[in-house]
Amino acid sequence: MMEHKIPFNKPHLTGKEAHYLYQAVYSGHISGNGLYTQKCQKYFEDRWGFKKTLLTTSCTDALEMCALLLNIKPEDELIIPSYTFVSSALAFVRQGANIIFADSNDKNPNLDAHAIEEKITPKTKAIVVVHYAGIACDMDEIMRIARKHKLFVVEDAAQGIDSYYKGKPLGTIGDLSTFSFHETKNLQCGEGGLLGINNEQFIERAEILWEKGTNRAQFFKGQVDKYNWVDIGSSFLPSDVIAAFLYAQLEHIDDIQDKRKAIWNKYHEGLKPLEAKGNITLPFLPDFATNNAHMFYLITKNPAERTALISYLKDHNIMSVFHYLSLHASPFYKEKYKGAELDNANYYTNCLVRLPLFYELGLTDVDRIIDLLINFYKD
Numbered sequence: 054m055m056e057h058k059i060p061f062n063k064p065h066l067t068g069k070e071a072h073y074l075y076q077a078v079y080s081g082h083i084s085g086n087g088l089y090t091q092k093c094q095k096y097f098e099d100r101w102g103f104k105k106t107l108l109t110t111s112c113t114d115a116l117e118m119c120a121l122l123l124n125i126k127p128e129d130e131l132i133i134p135s136y137t138f139v140s141s142a143l144a145f146v147r148q149g150a151n152i153i154f155a156d157s158n159d160k161n162p163n164l165d166a167h168a169i170e171e172k173i174t175p176k177t178k179a180i181v182v183v184h185y186a187g188i189a190c191d192m193d194e195i196m197r198i199a200r201k202h203k204l205f206v207v208e209d210a211a212q213g214i215d216s217y218y219k220g221k222p223l224g225t226i227g228d229l230s231t232f233s234f235h236e237t238k239n240l241q242c243g244e245g246g247l248l249g250i251n252n253e254q255f256i257e258r259a260e261i262l263w264e265k266g267t268n269r270a271q272f273f274k275g276q277v278d279k280y281n282w283v284d285i286g287s288s289f290l291p292s293d294v295i296a297a298f299l300y301a302q303l304e305h306i307d308d309i310q311d312k313r314k315a316i317w318n319k320y321h322e323g324l325k326p327l328e329a330k331g332n333i334t335l336p337f338l339p340d341f342a343t344n345n346a347h348m349f350y351l352i353t354k355n356p357a358e359r360t361a362l363i364s365y366l367k368d369h370n371i372m373s374v375f376h377y378l379s380l381h382a383s384p385f386y387k388e389k390y391k392g393a394e395l396d397n398a399n400y401y402t403n404c405l406v407r408l409p410l411f412y413e414l415g416l417t418d419v420d421r422i423i424d425l426l427i428n429f430y431k432d
């Protein structure tokens with residue numbers, strides 16, 4: 054008999070979503086920047102210490118706000134890891150900027166801090182870091198380089214909610230940061246995101262860009278007597294209905310993180326014998342980083358083995374997936390890319406596999422997956 058199917062992901066509901074949605078709808082303020090938007094933003098600011106946060110319709114949108122806030126122009130260059138999601142680069146490409154793709158380090162897919170400085174030119178404007186799997190990049194080193202060369206730092210912390218670098222919450226270290234609440238993330242509202250602002254010089258303008266280039270925020274604070282068109286911008290703010298859904302998730306974040314970490318730890322413990330035998334490589338966590346269990350991945354020795362492993366699991370009704378395809382080698386960018394091959398990014402592109410990890414995944418299901426992996430590598 055075939056055992057039940059285990060999907061790769063299943064969005065989790067905490068139970069209060071529908072109730073808060075109902076409240077948002079019947080409160081009479083259904084558009085953006087209502088009660089739940091403010092509750093969410095306050096929660097983020099109070100708990101993690103951002104100077105200011107703004108909910109957005111996605112992390113992609115929050116990154117677009119970063120590109121506008123940094124005034125990215127066609128002559129500018131940005132250093133961005135190649136092994137990341139399209140959105141990390143997209144917002145800056147839309148401004149016509151030149152993306153200088155940098156390699157991952159050889160221990161985990163995060164940007165190799167030592168590969169950054171040689172890529173800096175007089176045109177470099179910012180470094181975009183991605184905390185892959187919610188595991189921190191080497192932020193002291195990255196901030197040191199950025200300050201030395203007067204560059205801005207954007208943290209794409211899409212996967213990094215409630216994870217830390219030397220005790221500092223991810224997303225509170227760079228000048229600006231972005232988070233995602235897409236249904237595949239630890240906290241989710243279907244589609245949603247957040248802009249985190251740590252450098253105060255950006256706060257006032259961010260509020261303007263967020264609301265279609267108007268000074269509506271100043272108007273509501275009573276700072277101007279009429280609101281007007283004052284800058285560029287877009288409609289980056291989500292409906293309060295989305296914020297209400299997100300708030301129900303935010304209230305349960307500790308439970309969500311605990312559950313995910315228990316699953317992650319079980320995988321890690323159970324797969325150690327395979328790492329000891331040299332069959333696979335398990336995720337590497339530097340001493341400075343915590344784990345928010347956004348993702349459990351392992352690395353196979355070669356692409357053929359990864360393909361065989363994914364199909365073996367699929368034959369046993371378990372859905373595992375590979376992840377990013379290096380952006381420098383993508384159909385959109387490869388003609389424009391002039392740099393050297395990025396060996397580590399290519400290695401993760403070819404050999405990294407993600408295993409199912411979601412709130413409802415039972416620990417007995419994790420055991421079943423571990424047993425199958427052990428069986429796959431049986432000599």
Ligand SMILES: *Cc1c(COP(=O)(O)O)cnc(C)c1O
Pocket residue numbers: 110111112113114137138140141183209211212232233234235244245246
């Ligand atoms: C999920 C993700 C994004 C995109 O998030 P959206 O909310 O879907 O726009 C961007 N960057 C990284 C690293 C991600 O994991």
